[in-house]
Amino acid sequence: MRGGIDWTPQRLAWSALLMAWGEPAGLVQRFRAVTDFLQHACRHWQLGSSYEGWVAAQHRERQRLVPLVIQRLRQGMRQLKNFQQCGRWEAYAVDGSDEGCPRTLANQQAMGDKGKPDGVPLVALTTLLHLRLGLPWSFRVGPGTDSERAHLRDMLPELPPGSLLVADAGFIGYELCSVLVARKQHFLLRVGGNVRLLSELGYASEVRGTTVYLWPVEFRKQPPLQLRMIVVQDDHKHPVYLVTSVLDPSALTDKEAAETYAQRWGIEVFYRTAKQTLERPSLRSRTPINCYLELTWIVLGVWLLKLMTLRQVAAAGHDPRTVSCAQARTAVRRVLRDQRPCHRTRCALPQVLAACRIDTYARKRPKASRNYPRKKHQRPPGPPIIKLPSEKERQAAKHLTPIAIVT
Numbered sequence: 255m256r257g258g259i260d261w262t263p264q265r266l267a268w269s270a271l272l273m274a275w276g277e278p279a280g281l282v283q284r285f286r287a288v289t290d291f292l293q294h295a296c297r298h299w300q301l302g303s304s305y306e307g308w309v310a311a312q313h314r315e316r317q318r319l320v321p322l323v324i325q326r327l328r329q330g331m332r333q334l335k336n337f338q339q340c341g342r343w344e345a346y347a348v349d350g351s352d353e354g355c356p357r358t359l360a361n362q363q364a365m366g367d368k369g370k371p372d373g374v375p376l377v378a379l380t381t382l383l384h385l386r387l388g389l390p391w392s393f394r395v396g397p398g399t400d401s402e403r404a405h406l407r408d409m410l411p412e413l414p415p416g417s418l419l420v421a422d423a424g425f426i427g428y429e430l431c432s433v434l435v436a437r438k439q440h441f442l443l444r445v446g447g448n449v450r451l452l453s454e455l456g457y458a459s460e461v462r463g464t465t466v467y468l469w470p471v472e473f474r475k476q477p478p479l480q481l482r483m484i485v486v487q488d489d490h491k492h493p494v495y496l497v498t499s500v501l502d503p504s505a506l507t508d509k510e511a512a513e514t515y516a517q518r519w520g521i522e523v524f525y526r527t528a529k530q531t532l533e534r535p536s537l538r539s540r541t542p543i544n545c546y547l548e549l550t551w552i553v554l555g556v557w558l559l560k561l562m563t564l565r566q567v568a569a570a571g572h573d574p575r576t577v578s579c580a581q582a583r584t585a586v587r588r589v590l591r592d593q594r595p596c597h598r599t600r601c602a603l604p605q606v607l608a609a610c611r612i613d614t615y616a617r618k619r620p621k622a623s624r625n626y627p628r629k630k631h632q633r634p635p636g637p638p639i640i641k642l643p644s645e646k647e648r649q650a651a652k653h654l655t656p657i658a659i660v661t
Contacts (some may be wrong), residue, residue: 259301260300261302261307262506264272265292265301265322266311266315269288269289269318271555274330274556274588280538281305291592294592300313301405309547312508313394316547318366320550324392328391331384331561334568344384345386345418346384346417346420347383347419348380348382348383348402348425349380349518349522350405352368352378353549354375354376356375356539362375362432363366364542365398366398376397377537377549378395378405379395380393380402380406381393381521383520385420385514385520389524389557390556390557391413392409395496395549402425402645403586407430410439417440418442418514420442420514420517422444425443426443426467426497427649428469428479431479432479435657435659438659439499440500442511442515445495446636447638449468449638450639451467451640452478452640452643453642456651457480459480464482464483464503465483466480466483466640467480467656468497477655478654478656479652480501481497481501482497482500483495483497484511488516488634492594495635496511523642527579529579532554532556533554536621537549565612566604567608567610569608576614577611581609582607585606586603647659
């Protein structure tokens with residue numbers, strides 16, 4: 255490297271985002287391709303030639319650089335017309351995913367064992383996703399042993415006031431829900447057979463048939479958490495059991511709850527984009543801190559790529575939900591290879607991104623393959639256990655005021 259001063263925050267951000275978009279080669283090869291492109295595009299820049307020096311500069315500036323990039327991405331989201339609400343609510347989905355990384359001793363010692371002993375070390379990623387746009391709002395990375403609930407609790411201050419948090423059955427729990435209620439953060443959570451709920455505790459605010467209480471035995475000295483049960487059907491006509499802190503049905507109808515929860519699938523699409531579309535199924539770094547850094551910029555890269563494309567698609571008058579990240583990836587990689595973004599014309603990249611939309615024709619055959627032997631068929635969660643309280647539980651409830659968000 256010709257000197258650490260060559261890597262200014264702007265150059266670090268640009269190069270890291272381009273690294274996230276680049277071809278699925280090794281990190282050093284990708285770094286060289288990005289620096290070659292930047293030297294050609296910004297001839298006045300004096301860039302370092304050492305990948306190790308670039309990584310050191312990234313760690314030096316990470317604490318102030320990453321929050322600034324996130325802040326700028328959020329500003330871009332707020333400028334979009336369709337930013338504010340999913341129906342009547344500004345809804346955010348939360349979920350986690352794991353990324354494998356090289357099986358070095360340092361990675362194994364830092365990541366711990368999750369799954370098979372001495373298996374592939376995993377990095378945990380938990381994301382808050384804006385449901386209307388399908389774009390991240392916040393995220394956390396850490397060792398594979400980190401808890402999704404702990405990551406969520408750390409991100410709660412970043413949720414906009416009055417928003418609705420949507421999550422699957424892995425997030426239901428008295429401790430987390432109590433924190434959400436204390437923050438007056440409304441939520442819509444799926445519940446399964448691993449959850450025990452009570453009904454008819456005798457409070458005046460109950461609505462027979464819909465009011466349930468989350469009150470595990472180990473928390474009986476604390477007030478019960480009052481929730482509203484909603485039962486909807488998925489695409490396969492299977493019942494889906496949801497609980498929400500929105501007790502008033504007129505504020506969140508059953509139909510709105512079903513539509514909002516169905517859009518939670520967008521967070522799975524986001525993870526698929528990062529792993530499959532950008533061809534980052536696993537990390538390449540050989541130390542834990544570099545793994546966290548690599549995954550951070552992959553998330554930011556997907557975030558920016560989709561935001562850029564979404565803005566152009568929306569400006570062209572199309573539905574932002576029709577954005578094709580695969581086509582956008584192809585366009586930016588063509589630019590990185592110093593080729594025109596469009597084979598037949600000399601149109602600029604924004605024009606190409608405006609045309610990056612998923613196909614809209616009616617399929618005559620299913621897109622999925624007939625038989626894929628490694629495809630997972632997970633059994634959906636069963637119904638929660640809902641029981642009438644015992645006399646002892648009724649007496650204990652009389653001395654406690656249920657916890658609920660008063661609107």
